[in-house]
Amino acid sequence: MGYPHPTSQPRRRRRPRRPRPRICLRKGCGQRYLPRRWNQRYCQDPECRRQLRRWQAARRQARRRQNTAAKTQHAQAEQARRQRAQRPASLPQTPTKPEVTPARGHAAILFLPFPLCHRPGCFNPPLESVRNQAHYCGPTCHQAMHRVRDRERKWRSRLRFRTQRLRQQEYAAARARQPDHTAPTTSLPGPPA
Ligand SMILES: [Zn+2]
Numbered sequence: 395m396g397y398p399h400p401t402s403q404p405r406r407r408r409r410p411r412r413p414r415p416r417i418c419l420r421k422g423c424g425q426r427y428l429p430r431r432w433n434q435r436y437c438q439d440p441e442c443r444r445q446l447r448r449w450q451a452a453r454r455q456a457r458r459r460q461n462t463a464a465k466t467q468h469a470q471a472e473q474a475r476r477q478r479a480q481r482p483a484s485l486p487q488t489p490t491k492p493e494v495t496p497a498r499g500h501a502a503i504l505f506l507p508f509p510l511c512h513r514p515g516c517f518n519p520p521l522e523s524v525r526n527q528a529h530y531c532g533p534t535c536h537q538a539m540h541r542v543r544d545r546e547r548k549w550r551s552r553l554r555f556r557t558q559r560l561r562q563q564e565y566a567a568a569r570a571r572q573p574d575h576t577a578p579t580t581s582l583p584g585p586p587a
Pocket residue numbers: 418419420423424425436437438439442
């Protein structure tokens with residue numbers, strides 16, 4: 395004799411968790427927004443996006459500049475080495491002219507002589523560090539990035555867990571459908587006559 399039991403039905407799955415309101419990651423924005431996707435990092439305000447693009451351009455520029463400086467240095471070192479190698483003492487010293495001159499960037503992009511903090515929107519240089527190259531200008535930016543990465547890591551593992559569970563359910567359902575498992579269709583008890 396079965397009595398109605400609330401848990402006899404397949405347990406209702408919790409809906410996929412909705413992201414909670416967040417604060418935009420871009421330094422200096424601070425706007426709260428409701429993310430549409432789990433991995434959204436910024437508010438979608440047009441001005442904020444413009445500022446982000448500006449920062450990205452400045453960062454690319456700074457990287458290119460560093461590259462060029464490194465190349466120039468290398469070229470100069472190579473030239474000096476070649477001169478030392480073929481040293482007919484009589485040969486007049488050729489003036490060391492760097493083969494690669496730093497490109498004159500357009501003034502539209504911010505001219506920054508140093509690498510940028512890795513936090514989007516931050517125009518400060520990374521902290522000077524003896525041991526290893528620091529990525530951030532200070533603890534604030536570092537923590538902001540760390541929080542976001544941590545949040546995304548948790549979301550990823552939750553999503554992975556969910557898909558695993560769904561797959562297991564699908565396999566179980568497929569097994570149950572196979573002919574050798576055809577259990578007699580449990581006829582529901584009719585209403586009492
Ligand atoms: Zn923003």
